[in-house]
Amino acid sequence: MNEMTQLERLRSEIPRPDLADLRAQEERLLAAIADPAPVRRLERAGMRPRTVRRLRLSFAAGLAAAAVAAGVVVVAVDSEPGAPPTLHMMPVKAEMVLTRAAENATMFPELHPKPGQFLVFESQTMDTVGGSSTFLARSKRKVWLPVEGDSTGGFIESEELAPSAYPGWPLPPEAWENLGHRGPKKLGDFDDRVEYLRTDFAYLSRLPTEPAKMYQHLYTGLTHGAEADAEAWDRVGDMLAEAYLPAAQRAALFRAAAAIPGVTTVGKAVDAAGRTGIAAARVNPWLGVRDEYIFDRETYRYLGVRSVVVDADQAKAPVGSVLTSSALLKVSVADQAPAVNGH
Known part of the structure; x- marks a missing residue:
């Protein structure tokens, strides 16, 4: 115990x-x-x-x-x-989701990708498309990312689904353009992120397994304060979306995320694939949204993420509207990348 x-x-x-x-x-x-x-x-x-x-x-x-x-x-x-030591205090319910996710991290089959292989992420997404025509674009995607995160880059195959109207806006005709299947095609080779923001497996698998040190990693390069807390919470999402951590680092990440000030629990959250779970969440006051990381209610396995409006003036949408969401459907390992169309 x-x-x-x-x-x-x-x-x-x-x-x-x-x-x-x-x-x-x-x-x-x-x-x-x-x-x-x-x-x-x-x-x-x-x-x-x-x-x-x-x-x-x-x-x-x-x-x-x-x-x-x-x-x-x-x-x-x-x-x-x-x-x-710095002490962060949270009501019991606020830390429960991430703590349970940490405790259950070793329950699931572990992947052991090797250099030269690819991690394959299958997901369903909904994102806000802005500009002169604002709407919610929906897609299914399959992404191959190299284990080492090297210059060979990744590959993507997608299916653009029927769009949805942005809350309070009419659905523009151009939202129906470009529907259907795309790829596989190569992703860009250039990654200008600093070292500590890398999310490839080779880097993530070397991160600390102690929650306190993982917490320090989330705040690398940040000063203390509300903006730093918001950025640290976003970095948690970057390490969950199309990224894979070994169980020990995953557990440390969840416990570290629970210590970020402002974390709360949302009792019911639905991912982009329609799966209902429970979420650990944090409000971003500058955007007027609550960013939720959704977990299965029984197993506490990570399901996906969504952003929900909490400030109508800031987000330019009614409170309760979902502006972005994703569902991580499957993660696997492949020995090689897919054949690119025309090659």
């Missing part, structure tokens, strides 16, 4: 307080953590730094235990040497 399962069982008989109580408890705990006065008094009294650090950790652990009793989950993330 791992630590998270023990925590879940420990709090199973504790009545859930209402949201106002949770917020009040969280504010008191954060205020106590932020107060350095007790520790500074010990340092001025001549106590050795190592002993002071132990007391800091004990203090944090005591607050964590109090938080569990209050119906709050605490995730500790390593800070600078000599400083206490």
